[in-house]
Amino acid sequence: NAGVTQTPKFQVLKTGQSMTLQCAQDMNHEYMSWYRQDPGMGLRLIHYSVGAGITDQGEVPNGYNVSRSTTEDFPLRLLSAAPSQTSVYFCASSFSGATGNTIYFGEGSWLTVV
Amino acid sequence: DAKTTQPPSMDCAEGRAANLPCNHSTISGNEYVYWYRQIHSQGPQYIIHGLKNNETNEMASLIITEDRKSSTLILPHATLRDTAVYYCIVPSGSARQLTFGSGTQLTVLP
Numbered sequence: 195n196a197g198v199t200q201t202p203k204f205q206v207l208k209t210g211q212s213m214t215l216q217c218a219q220d221m222n223h224e225y226m227s228w229y230r231q232d233p234g235m236g237l238r239l240i241h242y243s244v245g246a247g248i249t250d251q252g253e254v255p256n257g258y259n260v261s262r263s264t265t266e267d268f269p270l271r272l273l274s275a276a277p278s279q280t281s282v283y284f285c286a287s288s289f290s291g292a293t294g295n296t297i298y299f300g301e302g303s304w305l306t307v308v
Numbered sequence: 309d310a311k312t313t314q315p316p317s318m319d320c321a322e323g324r325a326a327n328l329p330c331n332h333s334t335i336s337g338n339e340y341v342y343w344y345r346q347i348h349s350q351g352p353q354y355i356i357h358g359l360k361n362n363e364t365n366e367m368a369s370l371i372i373t374e375d376r377k378s379s380t381l382i383l384p385h386a387t388l389r390d391t392a393v394y395y396c397i398v399p400s401g402s403a404r405q406l407t408f409g410s411g412t413q414l415t416v417l418p
Contacts, residue, residue: 236408299351
């Protein structure tokens with residue numbers, strides 16, 4: 195059981211390039227989400243999905259695209275990278291329990307846009 | 309999410325109990341209190357959550373006041389590896405979308 199796996203761990207992009215951050219979970223969780231964390235700040239929700247084929251925007255969705263074709267995978271696409279998207283990105287997944295929800299986070303993907 | 313208030317920083321001696329307070333005076337009757345922590349440069353880690361009763365697991369204990377307006381996370385025997393930012397979160401709705409505030413920077417001193 196690997197939990198939530200993110201790749202790549204580190205990436206440098208040039209302004210205007212596009213790329214995809216991969217996220218996979220092996221816990222059969224229906225809910226997955228992407229957060230970004232800027233230096234010295236808390237996490238902010240980018241996009242989330244409540245199940246395969248269903249996605250929705252979070253607090254800071256501009257410049258990012260997501261899709262959810264399977265329960266396991268939830269990739270985050272940067273359409274045209276900008277320096278303002280330099281950040282650490284965390285993928286998360288959770289399930290609904292009888293006594294609340296526990297969210298499991300990946301180890302993060304460090305992205306630098308130059 | 310209900311607003312939470314935490315001290316920005318706390319120190320604790322290694323081996324002693326760390327008691328981290330959180331105020332959540334606007335909490336609703338069916339909202340849970342969650343605690344997560346983030347060790348430097350790592351993904352946030354779930355610690356514990358509760359509704360009204362005190363809770364304990366292998367990591368920590370959670371004490372919720374009877375009026376539910378505040379809670380305390382207790383790490384019974386803090387170690388250097390417990391140095392982290394601790395977040396108290398009271399999410400609304402399904403509790404799957406967390407709002408992370410500034411949290412409390414806990415530093416465990418040798």
